Amino acid sequence: MIEFFLSLLSVTFAVTFVRSTVPLLLTALGGLYSERSGVVNIALDGLIIFGALAGAVITKQLDAPLGAAAPWAGWLGGMLVGGFVAWIHAVLSIRYRADQVISGTAINLLATGVPPVVLTAIYNTSNESPAVEHALPLWGVGDFKFSPPVYFAVLMVLLTWYVIYRTPYGLRLRASGEHPGAASSMGVNVRRIRYSAVILSGVLAGTAGVFLSIGNLDAYVRNISAGAGFIALAALIFGQWKPLGVFAATLLFGFLQALSIKLGGGNLLPDTLVQALPYMITVLALIFTGRSRAPRAVGKPLD
Amino acid sequence: MLDSVPPAPAQPSLVAARLSLIFAVVALAGLFVFPYGTLSRNSDAQALLQRFPAGVINFTGAAFENQPSVASALAVGWATLAALILTVMAALRRSPWLWIAALLTLIVGVAGIILFNGSLGAATAELVAQGVRPRRIPWQSGGVHLGLFLPALAGLVGTFAGLSRYPAWWERLNRLRSLLVPVVAIALAIAVGAVVVLVVQPAPNALNRALSLGELFSGKLDVVWYVYTTLFAPISNLGGLFDSLKLATPLIFTGLGVAFAFRAGLFNIGGPGQLTLGGIFAMLVGIYVPLPAALLIPATVIAAAFGGALWGAIPGLLKARFGSSEVINTIMLNYIASAIFIFLLGANSFPFFGKTFGLPFKAGGSEAKSLEFPESARLSRISELLSFSRGGETLFSLGPVLALLTFAALYFGLRRVRARLWIALGAGLIVGAATWRTVGVPVTGTFGASLLNTSFLIALAGAVLVGVLLWRTATGYALRAVGLSPAAAEYGGISVGKNTILAMTLSGALMGLASTHYTIGGALDEYRLKTNMPVNVGFDGIAVALMGQNTPAGVVAAAVLFGTVDTGGVTVDRVLDKVNKDIVTVLKALIVLFIAAGGFLSRRVTDAPPPELEKAAGHGASSPPPTTPPSTPLPNLGAHLNTQSLKADDGEDIGAKEDSSQGGKS
Numbered sequence: 001m002i003e004f005f006l007s008l009l010s011v012t013f014a015v016t017f018v019r020s021t022v023p024l025l026l027t028a029l030g031g032l033y034s035e036r037s038g039v040v041n042i043a044l045d046g047l048i049i050f051g052a053l054a055g056a057v058i059t060k061q062l063d064a065p066l067g068a069a070a071p072w073a074g075w076l077g078g079m080l081v082g083g084f085v086a087w088i089h090a091v092l093s094i095r096y097r098a099d100q101v102i103s104g105t106a107i108n109l110l111a112t113g114v115p116p117v118v119l120t121a122i123y124n125t126s127n128e129s130p131a132v133e134h135a136l137p138l139w140g141v142g143d144f145k146f147s148p149p150v151y152f153a154v155l156m157v158l159l160t161w162y163v164i165y166r167t168p169y170g171l172r173l174r175a176s177g178e179h180p181g182a183a184s185s186m187g188v189n190v191r192r193i194r195y196s197a198v199i200l201s202g203v204l205a206g207t208a209g210v211f212l213s214i215g216n217l218d219a220y221v222r223n224i225s226a227g228a229g230f231i232a233l234a235a236l237i238f239g240q241w242k243p244l245g246v247f248a249a250t251l252l253f254g255f256l257q258a259l260s261i262k263l264g265g266g267n268l269l270p271d272t273l274v275q276a277l278p279y280m281i282t283v284l285a286l287i288f289t290g291r292s293r294a295p296r297a298v299g300k301p302l303d
Numbered sequence: 304m305l306d307s308v309p310p311a312p313a314q315p316s317l318v319a320a321r322l323s324l325i326f327a328v329v330a331l332a333g334l335f336v337f338p339y340g341t342l343s344r345n346s347d348a349q350a351l352l353q354r355f356p357a358g359v360i361n362f363t364g365a366a367f368e369n370q371p372s373v374a375s376a377l378a379v380g381w382a383t384l385a386a387l388i389l390t391v392m393a394a395l396r397r398s399p400w401l402w403i404a405a406l407l408t409l410i411v412g413v414a415g416i417i418l419f420n421g422s423l424g425a426a427t428a429e430l431v432a433q434g435v436r437p438r439r440i441p442w443q444s445g446g447v448h449l450g451l452f453l454p455a456l457a458g459l460v461g462t463f464a465g466l467s468r469y470p471a472w473w474e475r476l477n478r479l480r481s482l483l484v485p486v487v488a489i490a491l492a493i494a495v496g497a498v499v500v501l502v503v504q505p506a507p508n509a510l511n512r513a514l515s516l517g518e519l520f521s522g523k524l525d526v527v528w529y530v531y532t533t534l535f536a537p538i539s540n541l542g543g544l545f546d547s548l549k550l551a552t553p554l555i556f557t558g559l560g561v562a563f564a565f566r567a568g569l570f571n572i573g574g575p576g577q578l579t580l581g582g583i584f585a586m587l588v589g590i591y592v593p594l595p596a597a598l599l600i601p602a603t604v605i606a607a608a609f610g611g612a613l614w615g616a617i618p619g620l621l622k623a624r625f626g627s628s629e630v631i632n633t634i635m636l637n638y639i640a641s642a643i644f645i646f647l648l649g650a651n652s653f654p655f656f657g658k659t660f661g662l663p664f665k666a667g668g669s670e671a672k673s674l675e676f677p678e679s680a681r682l683s684r685i686s687e688l689l690s691f692s693r694g695g696e697t698l699f700s701l702g703p704v705l706a707l708l709t710f711a712a713l714y715f716g717l718r719r720v721r722a723r724l725w726i727a728l729g730a731g732l733i734v735g736a737a738t739w740r741t742v743g744v745p746v747t748g749t750f751g752a753s754l755l756n757t758s759f760l761i762a763l764a765g766a767v768l769v770g771v772l773l774w775r776t777a778t779g780y781a782l783r784a785v786g787l788s789p790a791a792a793e794y795g796g797i798s799v800g801k802n803t804i805l806a807m808t809l810s811g812a813l814m815g816l817a818s819t820h821y822t823i824g825g826a827l828d829e830y831r832l833k834t835n836m837p838v839n840v841g842f843d844g845i846a847v848a849l850m851g852q853n854t855p856a857g858v859v860a861a862a863v864l865f866g867t868v869d870t871g872g873v874t875v876d877r878v879l880d881k882v883n884k885d886i887v888t889v890l891k892a893l894i895v896l897f898i899a900a901g902g903f904l905s906r907r908v909t910d911a912p913p914p915e916l917e918k919a920a921g922h923g924a925s926s927p928p929p930t931t932p933p934s935t936p937l938p939n940l941g942a943h944l945n946t947q948s949l950k951a952d953d954g955e956d957i958g959a960k961e962d963s964s965q966g967g968k969s
Contacts, residue, residue, distance in 0.1 A: 113888030120883035121503035276642030286627035
């Protein structure tokens with residue numbers, strides 16, 4: 001028992017902790033932009049998968065000509081693809097006033113169908129892409145080495161806080177989500193704000209996917225997100241749609257994920273149930289959040 | 304855009320004329336540009352294509368002697384050409400006789416199809432007479448191609464578009480308006496899917512040389528045509544139909560589950576988890592409770608429903624009590640259910656704080672699977688129920704077909720009799736029972752091996768029950784009221800919380816029932832609970848429910864359609880090396896996407912015009928009220944924003960009508 005708790009203070013655990021937190025953090029920050037602007041983004045999980053797939057495939061294809069620069073191109077590609085798919089969600093929910101939950105679900109369904117089709121077409125395999133030669137580099141000191149998206153994520157927390165609370169864009173974004181009618185009467189182009197916010201959420205979720213595929217691993221594997229998009233959504237709610245709150249919430253969920261990885265393989269609890277721990281905690285966290293203060297106009301199309 | 308006002312009787316409306324024009328022009332061009340028919344196709348999808356007016360393209364690399372003479376079909380092609388030109392002219396001038404020209408096109412087009420298939424059939428028969436084994440006859444794999452198909456389609460579209468100028472036909476077509484969004488969504492999904500196939504799959508050919516541009520064009524078109532005809536082909540033969548219905552059965556359950564929750568304004572993405580729990584409970588009762596056969600099957604079915612209901616009730620309760628989103632909770636519960644499943648069936652023991660405890664559920668072997676269900680818990684195969692032997696010959700019973708025909712004849716024949724539903728139902732049952740083991744046709748093919756089982760009938764019964772519950776009872780009224788407007792329902796004395804829990808529980812029960820298909824139905828070859836149970840049908844249920852407009856009859860129809868495409872997808876996957884069977888998943892996702900967008904159609908098109916507008920408008924020129932929002936936002940926007948984010952679809956009253964008219968059919 002005591003050994004187990006001591007092992008939680010070790011460097012390897014800290015590294016696992018950071019690695020499980022970063023995808024959640026990036027995705028939740030993406031969701032924050034989208035939802036604060038008034039667009040429910042349940043497509044986050046699908047966006048992660050699209051980002052991961054694009055990152056791995058582009059890196060693999062450019063491995064030979066670009067060498068060590070290939071993963072950076074892959075990252076860029078993952079961001080662009082994530083942004084593009086999010087743009088589809090934006091068009092449906094903003095321009096065609098689609099039900100945003102259904103539209104997001106459609107993107108998630110696409111994310112289960114498109115990867116096998118793409119992988120079969122390019123590599124004749126349906127479950128995973130071949131390993132890339134150059135994954136994203138690891139930066140850091142000693143055993144604390146992480147790929148660049150980790151530092152990017154930390155930077156994004158501060159940047160998001162600044163953008164949301166200290167820039168005109170942030171003010172307009174919040175206004176679009178709280179009271180789009182009032183915002184547009186003051187000359188804010190609510191639709192444009194929402195488009196930009198949803199695309200931004202795709203870019204961030206795509207980055208999370210890139211981190212999973214060529215930051216953590218060196219290939220895309222089936223079901224790579226493992227529901228991270230939905231957990232991030234829960235963290236977004238748990239963090240009350242505030243950048244620092246979301247940061248704290250993702251730290252909690254990341255810790256639980258790392259814990260479940262750590263507990264796995266031991267003889268304390270059955271592995272299978274331990275792996276379900278983050279999901280159970282998510283359900284519990286949502287109970288304690290209760291009827292939270294969501295952006296008032298979230299999910300409602302602007303007439 | 305389609306005008307929602309009735310067109311002037313003098314000529315077809317502008318939209319009708321344009322629609323027929325587009326279809327006719329494409330068919331006209333296609334006659335010369337697209338392949339006319341497929342003479343033969345080998346197992347690698349390489350084809351021998353017939354062109355119009357003459358010539359063949361051979362991608363197979365093999366030489367064919369004695370190609371069947373399709374001269375008659377080619378000759379009819381010229382008649383089709385004439386009819387198409389006539390249609391184009393009529394459409395351009397919006398002539399009143401557009402429908403006659405189009406009908407002519409349809410008749411000539413269908414005649415061409417029949418003649419072409421007839422020629423292939425004759426060539427096949429000739430070879431059979433010579434003693435060639437049926438598998439070796441190349442002409443059996445032939446059939447129509449775009450060149451033959453498009454004129455018939457253009458004729459069909461033009462006929463109805465032309466007829467729409469008569470008020471009676473306009474009324475009839477108007478009643479089908481609710482089908483518009485699903486149909487357009489399918490069409491768009493097919494178009495996008497076609498682009499995907501075009502990009503990923505090179506034209507299948509055995510010619511060891513670069514294709515010329517013309518060949519490349521035909522080959523690429525051919526591969527798209529091949530993919531879609533294969534996807535929809537299973538419904539055309541008995542074995543394929545049974546396989547399609549087998550894959551449709553779980554989709555009916557999950558589609559009903561999603562639709563039921565939708566009607567109450569809830570989004571249940573928890574199908575996979577609820578299905579898993581249903582399977583686990585079915586296992587616990589079916590394998591471990593000693594009951595006689597007469598009780599064991601119902602008990603197991605109820606247990607499956609209970610397991611799903613339990614897993615559905617949790618998010619319902621959390622939503623009602625704590626206001627937490629059912630969308631996220633159902634997804635989390637999917638992961639938890641899958642963990643419980645692996646926990647119970649993955650190993651025979653588990654560690655708990657250093658000690659090891661045993662688990663009795665896993666059967667031997669490396670795969671996670673339960674023990675076998677006893678014989679007394681198994682559902683029977685439909686192929687066994689429907690086949691009987693007489694004089695050493697296996698016959699396929701026509702009982703159900705005759706019963707259905709009797710029912711339909713009486714139900715629609717006795718319009719004035721009050722108790723027609725019951726009379727028709729009774730007569731149908733009597734006819735069915737009398738002919739079940741007596742009237743039959745000999746069958747060839749593989750339907751006897753089909754794994755379709757009586758859980759299909761449970762699914763149909765579930766559809767009827769959902770229809771009755773939602774539209775014929777006070778409980779259903781309350782559920783739908785909550786779905787349409789929770790605030791209004793609450794004000795009217797309906798408890799939103801209670802109905803939320805009820806809706807999620809029943810929705811979960813329907814999802815749980817889907818597991819009977821895989822466990823005691825033996826749809827996965829074995830009567831066990833296994834890890835390869837395709838729980839993702841829970842997600843497919845979303846597409847099914849949306850396609851079916853959240854009505855029971857619609858869900859059944861959509862499920863059968865998806866079951867067919869799933870069956871065809873396996874063939875496509877096997878034959879083409881670059882197309883994965885997940886192309887079907889992509890198609891389903893695209894259908895959801897396009898339905899969510901309302902098929903990119905304007906509200907004016909998808910919603911029936913209000914009656915006063917129809918009366919007031921004499922002709923198409925009167926301007927309907929603008930429904931597209933003005934580009935500059937108005938100050939009183941807030942008033943419009945007060946809509947529920949997840950309201951039931953707009954087909955509410957249509958659904959009610961549909962149910963009353965087709966209640967007995969589903």
